Amino acid sequence: MTKKQLMIETTSVIVSVAFIAAAFILTQLLGQETWYVILLFGLSFLFGGYAKAKEGVLATIENKSLNVEILMILAALGAFIVGNYSEGAILIIIFSISGVLESYATSKSEKALTSLLKLAPKTALLYKDGVESEVEISNIKVGDQVIVKVGQQVPVDGKIIKGSTALNQAAITGEFVPVYKEAEDSVYAGSINIESTIIVETVKDPKESVVQKIIDFVENAQENQTKSQSLINKVEKYYVYIVILIAITFMILPPLVGWLSWDDAFYRGIIVLVVGSPCALVASITPAMLSALSNAAHHRILIKGGSHLEDMIGLKTVVFDKTGTITTGVPKVIRIETLESVDREQVLKILYTLEKQSDHPLAKAVVDHLGSDYLLDHIKTNEISGRGMEAIINNSTWQIGRFESTVHDEMKEKIDKCSLLGHSIVSIIKDQKVVGFVALMDTLRENTLSVMNTLRSQGIRTILLTGDNENTASAIAKEAGVDSYEANCFPDDKVSRVKKLQKEYGKVMMIGDGINDAPALAIADISAAMGTGTDVSLETADIVFMNDRLENLPKIIKLSKRMRIITLQNVVFSTGVIFVLMISNVFGLIQLPAGVVAHETSTILVILNSLRLLFK
Structure with missing residues (x-):
C-alpha cells in the first residue's frame, strides 16, 4: 500500500469515527434512534467500510473466491438488516481501524527493507x-x-x-x-x-550493477511467500465458505427445532460471521515475515524472501568456501627469511623495489608490509608471466617469485616448515640461488572461530571445501575451527560433496563467493553469498551478506527460529480466540459488540507480536 492510499484509508476511518460519535451523542440526547441518527450510522458504515469493501470485491473478482473482507461486510449488513445499526457501524469501524493499524505495522516492517530501494541515484x-x-x-x-x-x-x-x-x-x-x-x-x-x-x-x-541487483532482490523478497503463508492463504479460501455455511445453519436450524426465535437465530448467525472470521489467522504470518526480513536488512543481510528464512529451520550442516568466505582473500606477510651470509637490509630493498612494479596480490602484500623506505632508484625490472619479477643489479640477476633455482639446506628446512603450515612461498633468488623467501597466508575473517563455536553449540556441523592444497587447507581449517575439511576441490567436487552431505545429515547450507561456488550454491538446500562475491554467486544465493561479515550466519539462524516461534504463537492464539468465541456464541454468552472487540483486538495483538521481530 502506498503512502497516499494509507492516508486516504486513515482519513476515511477518522470521518467514520466522527459520524458514529455524533450518532451516539444524538441517541443519548434524544433517547432514541431517529431516522437522522440511523443516517449517521449509515454514513459511518459507508465511509469506514468503503476501502475494505472495495478491497474485498476486487480480490474476490481476481481470485474468484470470497475473503475475510466480504465476510465482515456481510456481518455488518446483517446487523443493519435486523435493526442493530450501532452494532453494525461499530463492527465496520473497528474492522477498518484494525486494517489501518495492520497497514501501518506492515509499512513499519517494510521500512528497512524498502530503504534499500533508494540506493541507486536516478x-x-x-x-x-x-x-x-x-x-x-x-x-x-x-x-x-x-x-x-x-x-x-x-x-x-x-x-x-x-x-x-x-x-x-x-x-x-x-x-x-x-x-x-x-x-x-x-x-x-x-x-x-x-x-x-x-x-x-x-x-x-x-x-546489471550490484546496487540494481540488490533492488531487484528486495522487490522479489517482498513477494516471496513462506510455505506457512501459502498454506494459510489456501485455507482462507475454503474457511470463509465454511464460516458462511455455519452462519446460515445457525440462522435457520435453531428456530426449526424450537431452540431460538428467528430474530435471535439471525443475530447469532451474524455473530458467527464476525467471530469466525480468520482475520487474526491471516495476519499471523505476513507481518512476522516482513519484520524478520526488515530486521535482517537493517543488519545488511539481504534475504530473498521469507521462504528462505523459514528453510533455515532444521539446518544440519554448513559448508564453507575458503577464499573470500571464511578468509578475507587478502594475503598477509607472515615472515621474511634471508640467509645469514647476505645483507638482509639490501635484500629487503631489492625485494620491495621489484615487487613494487608488480600488480600481483602477493606482491602488493609484500609492498604494503615493507613500506616505501626500502625503495631503490633507477632499477629496471622485467615481469616474467607466470613466474615473477626479475632485474639485473650490480651485475647479479635477482628474481622474486617462482624460478629455477637451488636451495641452501638452511633455507630449505625453513621453507618446508612454512609450506606445512599452509603458507604461500615467494622465493628471493640471486644468480639462481635462493637467498631468502617470503611466507604469506590468507587471513581469517574476524570472529570466524567464534562463529564456528556457536554453530557447533547448536548441533550444526561445519565443513570447509577449498581448491587449495592439503597443507593450506589443513592450516586454515585448524585456525578457523571447522569440524572437517576437504582440499583440492573443483566445482564439481563441491557439488558432489554437498549432495553426499544432504543424504548423510539432512539440510545443508552452502556459503561462498566465487564463480566456482555457484554450482554448489544452487544445489544446496539454502545458500548464502558474501556481498563482494561475483555476480553469478550473488544471483544464485538465497541470502547475501552485504557487509561480508560471517557472524551474520548465527544471527539469521536465531532470527529464523524467532520467526517460527512467533508465527506459531500467532496461529495458536488466533485459532484459540476463534474457538472460544464460537463456543461462547453457541451458549449465548457473547453479544455482537463484545465479539467485535474481542475478535479485532486479537488481530491487533497478533500484529504487535509480529513486530517484536523488528528488534534485536
Whole structure:
C-alpha cells in the first residue's frame, strides 16, 4: 500500500469515527434512534467500510473466491438488516481501524527493507568530449565516463580513470569507515563521494550493477511467500465458505427445532460471521515475515524472501568456501627469511623495489608490509608471466617469485616448515640461488572461530571445501575451527560433496563467493553469498551478506527460529480466540459488540507480536 492510499484509508476511518460519535451523542440526547441518527450510522458504515469493501470485491473478482473482507461486510449488513445499526457501524469501524493499524505495522516492517530501494541515484553527470551533461541512468552505456562530485552518489559500477577520493560504501556493505580509492580502483553504484571529484568509466550496464541487483532482490523478497503463508492463504479460501455455511445453519436450524426465535437465530448467525472470521489467522504470518526480513536488512543481510528464512529451520550442516568466505582473500606477510651470509637490509630493498612494479596480490602484500623506505632508484625490472619479477643489479640477476633455482639446506628446512603450515612461498633468488623467501597466508575473517563455536553449540556441523592444497587447507581449517575439511576441490567436487552431505545429515547450507561456488550454491538446500562475491554467486544465493561479515550466519539462524516461534504463537492464539468465541456464541454468552472487540483486538495483538521481530 502506498503512502497516499494509507492516508486516504486513515482519513476515511477518522470521518467514520466522527459520524458514529455524533450518532451516539444524538441517541443519548434524544433517547432514541431517529431516522437522522440511523443516517449517521449509515454514513459511518459507508465511509469506514468503503476501502475494505472495495478491497474485498476486487480480490474476490481476481481470485474468484470470497475473503475475510466480504465476510465482515456481510456481518455488518446483517446487523443493519435486523435493526442493530450501532452494532453494525461499530463492527465496520473497528474492522477498518484494525486494517489501518495492520497497514501501518506492515509499512513499519517494510521500512528497512524498502530503504534499500533508494540506493541507486536516478541521474548521472555524463562526461563526453570535455563537456558534462546530466542524463538518466538508463541512458548510460558501458564505456561511458561520468563525473562524481563531492557529496554525490556514484551512479554506476566502474573504475576510476582520473582522480582519487574516499568513498562511503555503507549503503552497499554497511561499513561506515570510508574506503580510499584511486585510479584503476573499482567503485560501486550507491557509494557516496566524500573527498574530491573523480571521473569514473562505466564497466557494467547500470541494469546489471550490484546496487540494481540488490533492488531487484528486495522487490522479489517482498513477494516471496513462506510455505506457512501459502498454506494459510489456501485455507482462507475454503474457511470463509465454511464460516458462511455455519452462519446460515445457525440462522435457520435453531428456530426449526424450537431452540431460538428467528430474530435471535439471525443475530447469532451474524455473530458467527464476525467471530469466525480468520482475520487474526491471516495476519499471523505476513507481518512476522516482513519484520524478520526488515530486521535482517537493517543488519545488511539481504534475504530473498521469507521462504528462505523459514528453510533455515532444521539446518544440519554448513559448508564453507575458503577464499573470500571464511578468509578475507587478502594475503598477509607472515615472515621474511634471508640467509645469514647476505645483507638482509639490501635484500629487503631489492625485494620491495621489484615487487613494487608488480600488480600481483602477493606482491602488493609484500609492498604494503615493507613500506616505501626500502625503495631503490633507477632499477629496471622485467615481469616474467607466470613466474615473477626479475632485474639485473650490480651485475647479479635477482628474481622474486617462482624460478629455477637451488636451495641452501638452511633455507630449505625453513621453507618446508612454512609450506606445512599452509603458507604461500615467494622465493628471493640471486644468480639462481635462493637467498631468502617470503611466507604469506590468507587471513581469517574476524570472529570466524567464534562463529564456528556457536554453530557447533547448536548441533550444526561445519565443513570447509577449498581448491587449495592439503597443507593450506589443513592450516586454515585448524585456525578457523571447522569440524572437517576437504582440499583440492573443483566445482564439481563441491557439488558432489554437498549432495553426499544432504543424504548423510539432512539440510545443508552452502556459503561462498566465487564463480566456482555457484554450482554448489544452487544445489544446496539454502545458500548464502558474501556481498563482494561475483555476480553469478550473488544471483544464485538465497541470502547475501552485504557487509561480508560471517557472524551474520548465527544471527539469521536465531532470527529464523524467532520467526517460527512467533508465527506459531500467532496461529495458536488466533485459532484459540476463534474457538472460544464460537463456543461462547453457541451458549449465548457473547453479544455482537463484545465479539467485535474481542475478535479485532486479537488481530491487533497478533500484529504487535509480529513486530517484536523488528528488534534485536
